[in-house]
Amino acid sequence: xxSVTQMExxxxxxxxxxxxxxxxxxxxGYPSLFWYVQYPGEGLQxxxxxxxxxxxxxxxxxxxxxRKETTSFHLEKGSVQVSDSAVxxxxxxxxxxxxxxxxxxxxxxxxxSVRP
Amino acid sequence: DAGxxxxxxxxIKTRGQQVTLxxxxxxxxxxxxxxxxxxxxGPQFIFQYYEEEERQRGNFPDRFxxxxxxxxxxxxxxxxxxxxxxxxxxxxSSSTWNTEAFFGQGTRLTVV
Numbered sequence: 001x002x003s004v005t006q007m008e009x010x011x012x013x014x015x016x017x018x019x020x021x022x023x024x025x026x027x028x029g030y031p032s033l034f035w036y037v038q039y040p041g042e043g044l045q046x047x048x049x050x051x052x053x054x055x056x057x058x059x060x061x062x063x064x065x066x067r068k069e070t071t072s073f074h075l076e077k078g079s080v081q082v083s084d085s086a087v088x089x090x091x092x093x094x095x096x097x098x099x100x101x102x103x104x105x106x107x108x109x110x111x112x113s114v115r116p
Numbered sequence: 117d118a119g120x121x122x123x124x125x126x127x128i129k130t131r132g133q134q135v136t137l138x139x140x141x142x143x144x145x146x147x148x149x150x151x152x153x154x155x156x157x158g159p160q161f162i163f164q165y166y167e168e169e170e171r172q173r174g175n176f177p178d179r180f181x182x183x184x185x186x187x188x189x190x191x192x193x194x195x196x197x198x199x200x201x202x203x204x205x206x207x208x209s210s211s212t213w214n215t216e217a218f219f220g221q222g223t224r225l226t227v228v
Contacts, residue, residue, distance in 0.1 A: 004158075036219075041221075042221055043120075043206055043219040043220050043221040043222050044159070044206065044208075044219040045219070046216050046217070046218075049216070089158050089159075091158075103149060103161045103164060103172055103174070104149075104151075104159070104161065104208070104217060105161070106151075106158030106159050106160075107158050108156075108157055108158045109156075109157070109158050
């Protein structure tokens with residue numbers, strides 16, 4: 001079945017450091033890929049998405065490129081802020097859309113802490 | 117727009133009891149999915165409802181059941197609670213042909 005593997009955490013960085021969080025996936029067909037963020041005590045928020053190979057998703061300074069050849073969707077940010085401290089989840093959907101007949105498969109998540 | 121709302125926020129139940137969690141989807145959404153997030157883990161798909169029918173189901177026992185109402189809201193029922201059912205239960209809503217699922221803040225269930 002489908003699966004998502006994220007690098008082991010937690011990750012602690014100083015403010016303005018460069019961030020990379022690795023994510024690889026296994027799926028049949030052509031999944032869409034997502035990064036979700038979870039702040040303490042809150043639900044999940046979509047950070048960015050990519051629906052086909054070579055697409056780049058971007059939002060709030062974060063970027064990730066859908067690499068079909070390496071089955072990867074690594075998250076990057078050039079300069080992290082204290083407010084980026086949260087748990088980050090990589091996910092895939094088994095269809096082009098997350099409506100009817102599509103479900104999300106998540107990685108285990110990684111906790112990012114950014115110190116001033 | 118109220119977004120996805122879940123109730124209650126927190127719940128404590130005793131092993132063997134039954135529980136019902138509720139979810140109201142974002143306005144305009146017709147699909148509701150439920151996920152279980154154990155501590156330190158990613159969310160696991162339980163099932164999805166569309167047009168008042170269960171359309172997909174994850175690897176969860178029959179103790180987990182659900183319902184969708186004509187107004188698209190949904191309930192998740194868990195019978196014969198086990199200690200291992202303690203988790204954050206997340207509801208996500210989406211609309212057909214939309215690439216984004218919106219999540220509620222979740223219900224924290226503790227089974228003692």
